[in-house]
Amino acid sequence: MSILVLDDVKVHYGGIKAVDGVSFAVEPGQLCGVMGPNGAGKTTIINAITGTTRLSSGSIAFRDKPLTSVKPYEMRRMGLMRTFQGIRLVPELSVRDNVRVAAEQRGSRRGWGARATEKLPVDQVVDKTLERLGLDVVRDQKPTALPYGTQRRVEIARALSTQPDLILLDEPVAGMNQTERAEIAAILRELRADGLAMLVIEHDLKMLLDLSDHLVVLNFGKLLAKGEPHATARLPEVQRAYLGDGHGNA
Structure with missing residues (x-):
């Protein structure tokens, strides 16, 4: 049984489609990385999971329990926690x-x-x-x-x-130097080895590729790709969206 399931999740603000039909799952003990350019909808996904942003449609479930009407303090008791940017x-x-x-x-x-x-x-x-x-x-x-x-x-x-049982980390190494990034990466690696499930949003692509069991790529609010991290990152559409055309220039 997946520990977290997002099914056709949409978060729209008028004509702005911050998240538009995103579906993926996080398995127990898995580190699921989420990447994408700025404005791709990454933080909105975490806000939707934790109830600080209302869904326009779709569903989110933690251990098969819908999270639509669950309060933040109830999520803590269920075993779901987050950090912020x-x-x-x-x-x-x-x-x-x-x-x-x-x-x-x-x-x-x-x-x-x-x-x-x-x-x-x-x-x-x-x-x-x-x-x-x-x-x-x-x-x-x-x-x-x-x-x-x-x-x-x-x-x-x-x-x-x-x-x-599941922690959502929103850019845990943002603003850090290389030494600090390595320290956080080592901590996440140990936690994953202990069986803690994690959903990690991060711009540090190398870190996500080194740590993730599963990679989700968002672009303009849509799910662009998901799967084994290295294979997913090499997809042409991911390269274009995340690194830009040509020689990696956005």
Whole structure:
């Protein structure tokens, strides 16, 4: 059973077709990459999945449960979490408290971090998450005192502390240098190996090709291609849309 299914999803704003008939699925334990030029509808897809954008038509289901009328806090309890393009940490709280606030909202979940064990205490979940993402050394600092790449890791840690079964990552390495990108890629690789399903929107094509099990390509709101990452990226229509004609000039 697919963990997430989008079926003929459309999001229209008057005459603007931000998403226009997109269908694809994410399997349990799979990292599904989503790529496409600016304005292709990538973030709108995540907003539609999480209910912050209303569908014009079509359907989205998580573990066979329609998400149309599900509230964000209910999605967390179901095991679905997301991050945003812009960092949304609470500047007044320490790194640990930022993560702890999210962990306290996980309800009775026993997600990927404690899949075969009894529910862990909140403090134990927080400490394990911080350690795993290399944040234990900055646990008492305020996010605003940290480098941008570290703040991104805190954002991911906050989502992971809810112990989700599927996490939606919207451009997780945007604005990072190469060292920071490599650190995030290593974290995602470990999480995928542990069986956490991920939907990752990213402009870094090399990163998506290195990490993804399945690749979805959008263009002008439509599904342009999907399939095995390297084969999909080599399709002529994908090359034209993502890299431009000629010698890769947009």
